[in-house]
Amino acid sequence: MYAITIPEPGGPEALVWAEVPDPVPGDGEVLVEVAAGAVNRADLLQRQGLYNPPPGATAIPGLECAGRIVALGAGVSGWSVGDEVCALLSGGGYAEKVAVPAGQLLPVPENTDLVTAAALPEVTATVWSNVFMIAHLRPGETFLVHGGSSGIGTMAIQLAKAIGARVAVTAGSKEKLDYCAELGADILINYREQDFVEEIKRATDGAGADVILDNMGAKYLDRNVQTLATNGRLAIIGMQGGIQGELNIAMLLNKRGAITATSLRARPLSEKAAIVAAVREHIWPLIDSGRVRPIVDRKLPMSDAAQAHRVLEESGHIGKVLLTVE
Numbered sequence: 148m149y150a151i152t153i154p155e156p157g158g159p160e161a162l163v164w165a166e167v168p169d170p171v172p173g174d175g176e177v178l179v180e181v182a183a184g185a186v187n188r189a190d191l192l193q194r195q196g197l198y199n200p201p202p203g204a205t206a207i208p209g210l211e212c213a214g215r216i217v218a219l220g221a222g223v224s225g226w227s228v229g230d231e232v233c234a235l236l237s238g239g240g241y242a243e244k245v246a247v248p249a250g251q252l253l254p255v256p257e258n259t260d261l262v263t264a265a266a267l268p269e270v271t272a273t274v275w276s277n278v279f280m281i282a283h284l285r286p287g288e289t290f291l292v293h294g295g296s297s298g299i300g301t302m303a304i305q306l307a308k309a310i311g312a313r314v315a316v317t318a319g320s321k322e323k324l325d326y327c328a329e330l331g332a333d334i335l336i337n338y339r340e341q342d343f344v345e346e347i348k349r350a351t352d353g354a355g356a357d358v359i360l361d362n363m364g365a366k367y368l369d370r371n372v373q374t375l376a377t378n379g380r381l382a383i384i385g386m387q388g389g390i391q392g393e394l395n396i397a398m399l400l401n402k403r404g405a406i407t408a409t410s411l412r413a414r415p416l417s418e419k420a421a422i423v424a425a426v427r428e429h430i431w432p433l434i435d436s437g438r439v440r441p442i443v444d445r446k447l448p449m450s451d452a453a454q455a456h457r458v459l460e461e462s463g464h465i466g467k468v469l470l471t472v473e
C-alpha cells in the first residue's frame with residue numbers, strides 16, 4: 148500500500164507518499180481500507196520529530212480515519228467485512244490501509260458520508276472525555292473553549308450547546324468568531340484584541356467560567372485560573388503556548404478549582420474503548436439527528452498531506468482538514 152512516511156523530521160515537505168508493507172490486523176483488530184484521514188495538530192509535532200508515537204504504534208502519522216473493513220483479526224465480534232466505519236487511531240491514518248483495535252471503531256453516522264466521517268473520531272472522543280467525563284459540564288453552566296473555530300472547538304461548541312450550557316469562545320478573527328456564533332456560541336472573544344479574563348467576568352457578572360477547555364497550556368495557565376468560577380474545572384488538552392507555567396495555588400484553592408491535563412493518544416486500549424463507547428452512546432444520536440455535525444474546512448489528496456499541514460500551520464482553516472485517498 149501507499150502511506151505518508153517521515154524519512155527525516157522537518158517542515159511539511161518531510162511528508163513523503165511512499166510504498167510500505169500492508170498492515171496485518173492482530174488479535175482483536177480489523178483492517179480498514181481508508182477512504183479519508185484527517186489532520187490533527189499533534190501530527191505537525193510528530194512531523195517535526197517533537198511527538199513520538201506511543202510504544203507499539205506505527206510511525207505512520209494519522210490519529211483518525213474513515214473507510215471500509217476489509218479483514219477481521221482473530222476474536223473480533225460485532226463487525227463484518229464491508230462495514231463502513233470511522234476510527235480513533237494511535238497512528239497510521241495517513242495510509243491506504245490501517246489496522247484498528249475493534250474497540251476504537253464507530254459506525255458511520257446515518258446522515259454523514261464516508262469521507263466526512265473521518266472528521267469525527269478525534270474531536271468527539273477528546274471533547275467527550277475532557278469536557279463531560281472529566282470536567283462534568285452541566286446544563287446552565289458557562290463553558291469557555293479556547294480556539295473555538297478549531298477542529299476541537301467547533302465540536303465542543305455544538306456539544307456544550309446541545310446539553311444546555313452557555314458557551315464562550317476565543318478566536319483570532321471576526322470571521323472565525325462569526326462562524327462560532329453560527330454554531331451556537333454565546334460569548335465571542337477576539338484573543339488578539341480583547342482580554343478573555345475581563346470579557347468572561349463581564350459576561351457572567353463576575354462569576355467566571357465553570358469549565359474551560361484549553362489548548363494553550365503555559366501561556367494561559369494563570370489567566371485561565373483567574374477566569375475559573377468557584378468549583379471551576381480547567382481541562383488542558385494542548386500546549387500551543389508552552390509547557391511550563393506558573394500556578395497561583397492560593398487562587399485555585401480559594402476557588403476550590405480543579406486542573407486536569409490529558410492526552411488521548413497515550414491512553415491504554417481499555418480507556419480508549421470506554422471513551423469510544425461513550426461517544427457512540429451520547430454523541431452519535433446527536434449526529435444522526437443532525438443536531439451536531441462534523442465541520443470540514445476542506446478535503447485534500449492524502450498524497451499532498453504537506454499542503455494540509457501548511458493550512459493548519461497558517462491557521463487558515465475552520466474545523467477539520469481531511470485527507471482523501473483516491
Ligand SMILES: NC(=O)c1ccc[n+]([C@@H]2O[C@H](COP(=O)([O-])OP(=O)(O)OC[C@H]3O[C@@H](n4cnc5c(N)ncnc54)[C@H](OP(=O)(O)O)[C@@H]3O)[C@@H](O)[C@H]2O)c1
Pocket residue numbers: 186187188189269273293294295296297298299300317318319320323338362363383384385386387409410411412459462466
Ligand atoms: N490532549 C488531547 O488528547 C488532544 C486531542 C486532540 C487535540 N488536542 C489539542 O487541541 C488543540 C486543537 O486541536 P485541533 O486539531 O482542533 O487544532 P487546530 O484546528 O489547528 O486549532 C488550533 C487552534 O488554536 C487557536 N489558537 C492559536 N493561538 C491562540 C491563542 N493565543 N488563544 C486562543 N486560541 C489560539 C487557533 O485559533 P485562530 O485560528 O483563531 O488563531 C486554532 O483555532 C490543539 O492544541 C491540539 O494539540 C489535544
